[in-house]
Ligand code: SF4
């Protein structure tokens with residue numbers, strides 16, 4: 015652990031021992047204002063995660079990622095495979111939004127809202143502390159020889175972990191299949207839904223491995239965002255930092271009390287760190303900006319009657335006093351983000367609920383029939399309609415050429431086919447009949463049909479005279 019590290023450059027990870035073995039980290043719990051804010055946010059995010067799959071609007075979940083059906087619902091707005099541009103905008107907003115947040119506030123996502131941190135810090139560390147005790151007691155328990163008490167505590171902890179994990183993974187599945195399906199699989203035999211059962215089983219095993227054992231190593235070794243976030247930083251990025259100008263020379267290093275800085279070398283900031291680093295060594299890649307060291311140090315500063323904030327959110331000291339929020343990279347990310355948001359709003363607002371296409375039938379261009387003394391020219395068409403909404407829809411088809419006399423024209427559309435179920439596609443054949451005497455010279459003209467809310471132009475063909 016970093017408690018053994020010299021306060022200088024180091025070339026190995028904080029959670030690796032000299033001999034290459036993992037140095038298990040037992041973060042101490044901490045109290046303070048950031049702890050309170052994070053607990054509130056974690057409770058909100060966990061509740062939101064658990065509740066969202068139960069909420070439906072017009073019988074559709076507010077959030078659904080049905081991959082096999084390529085049907086996605088994001089806060090009530092439905093997307094289908096043909097809405098790929100919308101999904102591009104959403105993914106673009108998430109990526110650029112993350113880049114912007116990182117450029118301005120560092121790893122704020124990691125410390126405050128990453129699911130790994132929220133579940134681990136908000137639930138699993140608490141269960142562990144409740145069953146095994148504080149960081150000293152947990153470390154002692156792990157080092158202690160096998161005993162009834164140790165086995166009992168470990169079994170109780172892992173049973174609690176498994177119970178919580180199953181709730182989390184079943185909820186996760188509900189985001190992809192809907193809660194109705196999840197309720198089915200939990201009330202029926204696993205063999206009736208063996209694919210879902212297998213998915214939940216594998217997910218639960220991976221989740222337990224991560225949250226119960228792998229923990230901070232995921233953030234440091236595996237997380238792709240953690241890997242590239244440092245390239246998004248600049249000297250104006252606000253991160254959790256130790257104020258060296260105020261803290262140094264720390265106690266134990268300073269020649270005498272008069273020249274000593276504010277750091278009393280209590281290492282409380284190291285004890286509470288979930289990735290085991292010493293923030294006094296500067297910004298480090300393992301730091302997930304969880305703010306635990308801020309609260310820990312503030313508590314110590316209160317005790318030694320020094321001002322709070324020896325560790326605090328601040329830009330790099332190189333930035334000096336003129337910290338720039340509006341700098342080129344922030345402006346570029348913001349501009350791209352605004353463009354993506356505008357694109358998304360435009361794409362959503364111009365999206366059609368019902369897709370309509372009219373095609374001429376591929377056989378003869380027209381045929382004729384006699385009605386009384388009149389020769390009638392008939393053209394046949396196919397109407398392709400797809401209802402993209404989750405409610406049934408019924409469409410109407412009418413002539414829409416106010417400048418033309420359509421009183422003798424006939425539109426023959428099978429009325430029974432004009433009702434569409436939700437998400438239903440139909441191919442509806444229909445005919446248009448025009449008396450030959452009404453045809454213009456040349457026998458060919460454009461006419462307009464109003465189908466649902468849309469006006470479509472089609473061509474009508476007849477004999478040339
Ligand atoms: S908690 Fe504050 S005073 Fe204690 S070692 Fe860390 S920086 Fe120094």
Ligand code: SF4
Nearest residue numbers: 287301302304305307
């Ligand atoms: S250094 Fe501080 S902010 Fe960073 S991970 Fe450790 S405790 Fe959290």
